[in-house]
Amino acid sequence: MFENLLSLLGQVKTYQTPLPEADAQHAMGALLVRAAKADQKILFEEIQIIDQVLAQRFDLNPIEAAKMRASCEKLEAEMPDTVEMTGIIKDAISATEKEATLSALWAVVYADGIKHVEEDELLHQIEAVLGISSKRAKELQIAARG
Template sequence: MFERLLSLFHPDRSVTPLPDADARHALGALMVRAAKVDRAYLFEEVEEIDHVLSHMYGLNAVEAAKMRARCEKLEEAMPDTDTLARVLHDAIPLGEREAAVKSLWMVVLSDGGERPEEGELLHQIERTLGVSPKRAMQIHAAAAMQAGQL
């Protein structure tokens, strides 16, 4: 409602609509949440989110940035991480959920390190997605190696 009132005073203001919580947007929102959990949403993380969205969904750079903006809105509107992860769990098979976990780790590691709160969030998401702890450790190690941190 507030955005609608502001748009009356600034008709040229671009407002990003809140997307449906489908699997694509849920993953994007989880990547945004993972990037923000350490209270520092850095350029490297934004760039990695755009890269993942582009690669996974065949988007060009502009389309990926627009999708990320919609995912940022969804992340803000969805306070419960498990709800977002449950959307993914219910919509995609285990192999794709494991790929999603790797993407989340790539975002977390893109700023050069991993903080305890990031690990806690990703372990919570892994559990909700039904990824076993053993498999989650393998995915984490693969992501760290790809990110050049092992």
């Protein structure tokens, strides 16, 4: 009987979703995921913020936002270069949207209540690629901290 169970488990196939297109929306979502993972762990609070940002930014319901986040998680894992990911959105969004994106990234980083050096470094790298001045980026960071 035990052998039958093992043979059944060995036949289980995993379902793989295709990699989403690296468009501006998915690249932004992937950056949100990368910000959440910068401290080597992703917490429920960070996932909630990511889903809220995606829902608000792209007019999605909660289930659609969660599905998009899952696609963005896959894209984030496949795109190791943060500069390349940020570059995808750089030319596709306005200056106001760039600032909103940076604010959303800071909100994700602060969701766990702890500021980590890795998160700080990542977001400063992203702000530079987006072309947001250090002064304005600091203002957005302070506002996101609340």
